Amino acid sequence: MGVATLDPGARILVLDDDVEDAEAAAGTLRDADFRADSLSDNAAGLTVDSFLADVCAGYDALVCDHVLSRDRRFGFTGAELVSRANQRTDRPLPAVLLTSHRGTDQTGSISRWLSGIPAVVDKPELTDGIVPALDYTVRELRGDFSEERRCFLTPIEVLEVFTTGEVKRARVVVVGWHMQKSVWMPLEPALAATGLNAAQMEGRWLEAKVNCNAKRPDDLYYRDITIAPDLPEDWFTS
Structure with a gap:
């Protein structure tokens, strides 16, 4: 699975439904000797797959804001687009997510796709953070994971399930990562992977590959989720 190196002159598409923010990010990339185009126009009717195949054709990387729903211009979030771009099987497109919503209710909709998002840049840190984020994304797509993004298999206890609100989630x-602290986990990937419904999930033990060296719970991602085998009764006391 080849990933192109982002040499000076690489073509980068910046997607943001705010015209000024899109051009500001593109300007930062041009200052770093990349060829950057900004896009804020209507993409109504385009799916993620068609957007990647049609709009992103010819680009070497993508930088995308998370919230793209203003005036219904886009039918997907930036987190979904970035994750799908990085995980394309034929030709991954290195993609970085921009957001002003870390630590808000939007965090849940980002976490849903975080396994495919090597780097998230807070918009206030865009000027200094965007180029290092692109560099790291290319490295991770080649298999060079940072310590905080490297994942390994771990048990997960599902304490509660919440199906209301914008994003279904579970407290686990x-x-x-930490045996005495609970965190929020996106529920839909677990339901899809296990075949369980929300009512069956509560109280279950799962297994998944998780980046357990992440410093913040919002940075945890989950891959290869399965129902865990039954644990010995004395597992926590032995």
């Missing part, structure tokens, strides 16, 4: 204990 990720044993490999």
Whole structure:
């Protein structure tokens, strides 16, 4: 699975439904000797796959804001687009997510796709953060994971399930991350992977590959989720 190196002169598409923010990000990339185009126009009717195949054709990388719903211009979030771009099987497109919404209600909709998002840049830190984020994304797509993004198999205890609100989620204990602290886990990937419904999920033990060296719970991602085998009764006391 080849990933192009982002040499000076690489073509980068910046997508943001705010025209000024899109051009500001593109200007930062041009200052770093990339060829950057900004896009804020209507993409109504385009799916993620068609956007990647049609609009992103010919580009070497993508920088995308998370919230693209203003005036219904886009039918997907930036997190979904970035994740799908990085995980394309034929030709991954290195993609970085921009957001002003870390630590807000939008965090949940980002977490849903975080396994495919190597780097998230807070918009206030765009000027200094965007180029290093692109560099790291290319490295991770080649298999060079940072310590905080490297994942390994761990048990997960599902404490509660919440199906209301914009993003369905579960309060869980990720044993490999912290055995005494619960965190929020996006629910839909677990439901899809296990075949369980929300009512069946509560109280279950799962297994997943998780980046347990992440410093913040919002940076945890989950891959290869399965129903865990039954644990010995004395597992926590032995």
